[in-house]
Amino acid sequence: MATTESAQSTTELPVQQAEQDAQPVAQERFRPSAAGWAARYAFAAALVVFIFLLPVIVPDESAANLVVTAAIFSCVALSMNVLTGYLGQLSLGHQAFFGIGAFVAATVVTTHQMPFIFGVLAGGLSGAVAAIILGGVALRIRGLYLAIVTLAYGLLAENSLFLIRGLTGGGAGLPADRPAMFQTNARFAYICLALLALLFAFDWRLMKSKAGRAILAIRDDEKVAASFGINITGYKLLAFVLSGIYAGLAGSLFAFQLGNVVASPFNLTLALTFVLMAVVGGLGNRVGVVIGGAFFATIETILELVHEYLIILPASWVGIELGHGLDPTLAPVIGAALLVITLIQFPGGIGQQIAPIQNWVKGDRFDLHAQKDASAVKGGASVGRP
């Protein structure tokens, strides 16, 4: 619909500029008309309203719980995106930040009897502390080796830290009660969506700032960035701290979602799921990773729902008894396959697929073959330094 909009408003100005600059102007930039802008704003507003009505329009509490999971995982996806997408450093130990946030939040509200909000803030802060320790290592070790260290860091948290009885209650876990006002999942979902909106907006503004550009510059070439006077140490640590805060905040909400925090969810599989969310979502693309996070948070439940209606494999196959049709155990299979396909075939992930819509909302013509915006192109699925 955008293609029919008049270009008259843009005809004169670029020509004048071209004369002034005496430089060739490649093409005059398309700007939508007032009606075009109205359509774009209406679309964006409808999308936001739809997301914020989700907790109300879903049929029951278990579906509302799904909205909570989706919002929390999307926050973690944003956190992964800061490290892996913007800074270009793969993290295989994100379950550590997430879990530390959860346990600290539970400790603050249960053991110290502090209000909910302090629990959440303490969770975010502890995530930052956990991340800055890893950031310190990252100043010395890079690339592939650092990826191995993050893997080790996550395993250490999973196998040692989260099992210390005095800190985490051992196997019994730590209870984390929601505040009285937000007992139902539908209401609690609003807290999670609010956090997601907050982080999303913050992340957006951050990447428009000097700090954001500095982090991207470090990703693209550390030496060149340093030669332009960018404080490598400072901005690297900043990226780690921000990623830790995002993950810690998400983790603290996860604690209240569970109600009782135990160590078992924070395992290597979760860390790999976080990687899936970020890479399949599209590294460097904020909207893409949020969609990726929501997708991988809900896929198991969706498979469970449709599993009664669809059987994709016969009950007995090559002599191995198949107890499954299309059931939740298929979720990681799909995820892993999507990851490999994304890396090989669609490096921009979901972000690449939704680029036409994104660009249209931003004020371009609707073009099915639109390129991703600049940040996504550079990010792609190229994890790590060149």
Add this chain to the structure above:
Amino acid sequence: MGQLISSILIGIVTGSIYALLALGLVLIFKTQRVVNFAQAEFATMGAFAFYILHANYGVGYGWAAVLAVLISALIALVVERVVIRPLRESRDVTVFVATAGVGLFIVSMTLFIGDANIRQVEPIFPGNPGITVAGLPISYQQLLVIGVLAAVAALLTVFFKLPLGRALLAVSREPFAVRLAGISTSRLSMLVWVMAGLIAGLAGVFFAPTTQLTPGLFTQAALFPALTGAVLGGLTSLPGAVVGGLVVGIVQTVASVYLTNIGVPGPDTAIVFVMLLAVLFFRPQGLLAKEA
């Protein structure tokens, strides 16, 4: 003292598995600068193939073992062709993520097709006999794992004296020059992955009977220590991988015996983490610090 000796012996057995996996990791890293997250899953697949062939289909022990090892090699070959080759021009960490995806795919596929039940793989010697060292029973099966490592190490040493082995070493130094000499690097890449798959398959078939077989067994139990072992050896040195794997195994076992009283759960993971960081910080070129 007896406890120390026996824990070192157990450490050598576990260390042999780490060393076998580390050998595969190093072979692949040396020639292609790829860290293969799925390496441990090749071993699990070997163990599962062996279990299915032997226990479900009644294939004889020897044939089942041979077929299982070949199946792991085949899986490795498929991974090389389907995933690694299209990503040849990508950054190293991108390929690492892809191999992590392969590992996750294999684990979740085992869970999807089968179940999470614990299986007991039959040992090669009926009745699982063994010897007693310093009051601790060591089964022949466990000794066999050490034997497999020694055999693989010996075979690799011979292999790298042959023209094909020399070509592999050359690829790790200067792939472009190797292509100029008329040697196909993509064939060598396939060869390396098949070798890594074979070694992992051997590790799976011979180690599985000493423990219980579950989906993702080797990824959970051995991948991270094996990676640390490989890093300890410098990631490009084959003798380093053997030494590194054994060192990690011994340190881990001794630590889990002597550090259980300090109140930190999982001392075996913690000590490996400390070793990894220490090597990366103070001696990133590895303990042996030479390529070969």
